[in-house]
């Protein structure tokens with residue numbers, strides 16, 4: 532059994548009759564640090580809470596799941612590297628609704644691992660979208676307006692600071708709305724400069740991104756993920772995009 536704080540177990544529904552999701556995790560009582568991608572996935576799946584409900588009712592579960600995963604995997608939910616030395620790649624990432632920090636845990640950190648495996652972690656500048664509350668209200672409004680403006684500002688800043696970097700704009704869940712909105716605010720020359728766009732669980736799935744050719748856009752939407760139909764229902768299909776980050780990194784590699 533895991534030695535998690537009791538309040539987290541309670542909030543995630545792992546107590547009493549709901550204890551089964553944590554069963555059979557004999558190796559898990561060691562806190563993992565710097566877990567690789569496969570370990571991250573195993574830990575995510577082994578700890579999947581019984582989330583099945585409308586977004587409006589599950590935000591605290593998502594936040595708590597981020598905290599548990601972050602603790603068990605050592606994933607960092609906050610990245611602020613924009614403005615540092617220019618690297619070959621710059622990744623600007625918008626997290627999902629109710630996720631912690633500025634990159635969350637469910638998709639951002641495993642994606643950065645996959646990109647690091649592909650390109651070398653020392654070649655990456657990683658930045659989360661700041662000034663973005665990732666609230667349900669923002670999702671219902673089609674993507675938090677402040678976060679959308681901030682992501683556009685960050686992409687323009689990356690281009691002016693490091694014109695030779697290859698920029699990856701990425702988001703998960705509401706973060707995809709932020710990417711769509713941000714790209715629509717960019718100067719056309721900046722949007723054309725973007726190397727690739729990586730979207731996971733996109734409520735605006737299939738909608739074109741202004742001045743970014745569709746050949747540079749990777750979208751992962753699981754069958755049964757209601758958020759990809761601009762819905763409200765959150766279930767395991769929406770929480771397991773860490774499965775698809777390696778495919779996204781491979782796609783990014785083709786967009787040079």
Ligand SMILES: *[C@@H]1O[C@H](CO)[C@@H](O)[C@H](O)[C@H]1NC(C)=O
Nearest residue numbers: 661662663676677678680681
């Ligand atoms: C952050 O967002 C708020 C709106 O929520 C806006 O008024 C403010 O100017 C933004 N701050 C920065 C630094 O962009």
Ligand SMILES: *[C@@H]1O[C@H](CO)[C@@H](O)[C@H](O)[C@H]1NC(C)=O
Nearest residue numbers: 750751752753754774775778
């Ligand atoms: C996501 O990854 C899983 C596991 O590799 C795969 O089975 C699935 O087809 C992928 N889904 C999408 C939408 O890319």
